[in-house]
Amino acid sequence: MGAAAAGRLHALARCGSLSPALSTTTAPRSSRGLRALCTLSTTLRSGAGEDEIERIRREFEDAKRNYLSIPAAIKDMPKMNPQGIYVNKNVKLDDLQVYGFDYDYTLSRYTEHLQCLIYDLAKKHLVNELKYPESCLQYEYDRSFPIRGLYYDKLKGCLLKLDFFGSIEPDACFFGRRKLSLSEIKELYGTRHIGRDQARQLVGLMDVFCFSEDKHFDGNSWRELFDVVIAQANKPTFYNSDHPFRVYDTQKDTLAFTAVDKFLPDQVYYHGCLKSFLQITKWRGPEVIYFGDHLLSDLRGPSKAGWRTAAVIQELEDEIEIQNSDGYRFQQAKLSIIHDLLGKVHATVVSTEKGQVYRALLDELNAERRQCRSGMRDLFNSSFGATFLTDTGRESSFAYHIHQYADIYTSKLENFLSYAPESWLHPPHDIKIMPHNAKVPASLFSTS
Template sequence: MFRTLAKRHYYTAEGRRIVGILRRKYEQKKLEHLNTSGQVKTNDKHGIGYTSPNEVFINNELNLSKIKVYGFDYDYTLANYTDNLSHTIYDSLKDIMVDVLRYPKQIKGFTFDPNFAIRGLHYDVNNGWLMKIDNMANIQLYTVHVGREPIKDINEIIEFHKGRHIPPDYLRENMYQLSDLFSTPQATLLSDIVQYFRDHDMSFHPRYLSDDISYAAAVLHTGNHGIGGTLHKKVMKDMSTYLERSPKLVGYLENLRKKGKKTFLLTNSTLSFIDKGMSYLTSSDDWMDLFDCVIVSARKPEFYRSCRPFRRATEPTWDRVEKFEPGQVYQGGNMKDFSRLTGWSGQNILYFGDHVFSDLADATTQQGWHTGAIIHELAKEIEIRNQPAYRHTLSWLLRLENLLNEAQTWRKEYRIEDLDHLILEWREERRQVRLELKTAFNHSFGSVFRTYQNPSFFANKIRKFADIYMSNVTNLERVSQDYVFYPNRTYLPHEQLIETLIDSGKIREYL
């Protein structure tokens, strides 16, 4: 008995000694961390960790000398829109919801909040939840909103899904992703209407609301007058309000052609809309000379899979198209005929677009095209990540997680209350630091590209379907056309230790 008590006393004392060591180590690292906060210059563009927003980022090896043909989408690829467009989409959707679908007239008094929604969110049509999920279809907790309010009781979410994971069948049948920038004002209005109904105790089914918003968006974007709906009409009336000129665009496209590359424009938008926009962007009515082939009203992604024939877009025609003629614009069509008529196919094509599913997924998986994603939010997120305050907070998170790993390792031997309390204390601090990093990008949903530790669902699709990605297509103008993009080696968890030592040269210290 005496030996047992002595052993237990020693065990407890040794455990407390370990806790003391861990706490002192924490205080030392915290002090070191705080001392570094004033050492980084606020605007040091050559500091450690600085990333240029004008870079091209690589997912897959890509040899530009093998690329013979460059293709481009229009909206948010060649054409960059101002923030005014999102405000107009939101206001126009309000009008359709009230005037056409008979929603409460008070909705017209809503004001668009550009800081609420981000691209890549998922909407749950059964619960009315708007959320961000990661690359493994796990819910990022503290991003789930019903209306404009976050769900604070995470157990409600976990109980519904029996955990944080969303099964593939549920994801496919009951959720849809907001994949492009046009959808962010749509998501905001949907959330605002859900909030209004909840505030006024009005019964509703979230699927009805999402279906009605989708219908309103279809009316707004497509219309039935051949120019793409009421949104296109508004943009065409005041180009300078909605379109950002791109001084480098014409030079980039001309340089491609001077180097012997073929170019084409493949867009879902209509000729009237494209003609007006490209004339404004290039300051020339001869913008079609920048392309060997122009295809409008393509209906991507059906374009990649359908058998719909091409027809001329500039005049009423009913005969089949047997060849693409210079100076002509074509509409509709399908991938098989496109390849037959142009002779372009496979991996000698590099196609750029902003929408993962409409532009890129089928192009790369079904046709073997190389693809580039244009993601305008990327520039802003890089600027945030370059801020010393963000990098400083991130460095503390990494240090804290290392301390937690060490504490948990000791817990295998010393399961004492003091050590349990220390781990809980550090886990809570970790949660607070991660929330701070999240809200640096967006208060409600965080980064477009990342959950707390994993890539977001959206970012994972970019990694899967885009060889390269960038904030603007003209970022490529500084890259030679025989350049080979080599991606960084991706370490699996079981590879990381030894391969990091090899890469850093530190392996020599152990040999």
């Protein structure tokens, strides 16, 4: 092969990566030759791209035929345990010497009727005490609308669901009961991502409605199970304040002003702070595990103090049951295939003449993806979807807080009865974020 021919082949191999700055430094005759070779290379690549689009189209049609039934491989996949304990950080149960508990929705679990009662009491308070219009009384509690982990924007009046990175879910932003479109979200916020300044106006709805703890002191027998009972602790300020403890007289309903320098098992204490609590008890942080349902007010403080933390999340059980269902896993596998095909389409170069075929396939894949996402969301909640996941399959902001503040999490305390006291709980090595979220691979669908 002559030197000139070798040079042309070398230029052809490099022309796809030549920048305008490089091409202008070449001699005029050589640059014309290189431009011709680059045009030829682009034409060849677009021709190959058109063949690739046809191949992707055939893959898509094969996949749609496989969608007609649920593969046996999906039905045979192992199920996640709805009553399991899921681990973010290693915990040795036999290292724990002290167990602390929040009361509402941790030690005490309530029926769904409580939500309706609290909603009705709140309506009456708004109308009778705060002088809201009496028309507010006509509203009824809709248990199918809200989920945990939402955010309320105090300035704009919107109810939002955020993902793991603090971005607004496009199909989960409501003003009242009206879902806002993506253009309306961008008009209000400028972008889907919530910045630090905007985050200050958000109120996180991390727990379910509950009464104050002091409403439940209807007997003494349960107190005998605990070394220390504290009410009106005013979490989360309990963890960073200097408030003194006060002794509560359960007979006279009064507080004593005497200093508290030790805890007695037959007493109830009010207020206080973490600093004084640790000084009195002498308990070391790693020996203590605290259970709570509210990620911020219950668990953030103990986590920063070096305690082990456990989140009790009653929604977990139902959501795992849904994730275990053949219907959900079927949709998840479909979505995985569609994402793979979309990635191939976006990586393909086609000529202008074939642009219509390219766009048609892209539109079909995007429509199929929207249908899958909608079907998966409706299995959990038609308004906001899953508590732990977004419609795109990413972990939600609520999941982020669990990962940040809870060493372990489960649906109820009774689940610990299935574990030996000396158990060593450790996270799965192949899970990066939420260990209860099973991943359904696209390979379970045969597209041959």
